[in-house]
Amino acid sequence: MEEIIGIFAGIFTTIAAVPQIYRAWRTKKVDDVSPKMFFTLTLGVLLWTVYGVMKKDVPIIVTNGISTLLNITMFMLIFKYREQNKSQTQ
């Protein structure tokens, strides 16, 4: 029972960034999104991945590795669309 809950918990926290990435990509607007949140989150899940590697714990490595890639993607989209919107209004 714990394992099933742990698996679902891992899936939800891992894929959470997907709808935010999709929204940013669709609207090209990121004004209200905090880059500090995605920076902190990326740093956190990257450290969890390192922790997983040191402990040789595959589920920690896989879930946090995917999270790291997703959160880096969102962090970069914030700056990409900010720049685009800035140059459009000039």
Place this chain on the structure above:
Amino acid sequence: MEEIIGIFAGIFTTIAAVPQIYRAWRTKKVDDVSPKMFFTLTLGVLLWTVYGVMKKDVPIIVTNGISTLLNITMFMLIFKYREQNKSQTQ
């Protein structure tokens, strides 16, 4: 060494929502923020908290308990400010 990395990883992933909450509260704008992200994240960290309780693992309970409260807060702020902005433009 693993423990120190785990502690910092836990701190970063736990507090990541704080700058997003602060930004939303300061600007009262949440148009570009995905409610689906915060719903999924809340569900995930809530399940991690349940997992921690079942496993009697205090660090999991504490970090994910705080995350649950922060992400619920952000999720509610999204709907609060959406409603406010809607009624202002009517």
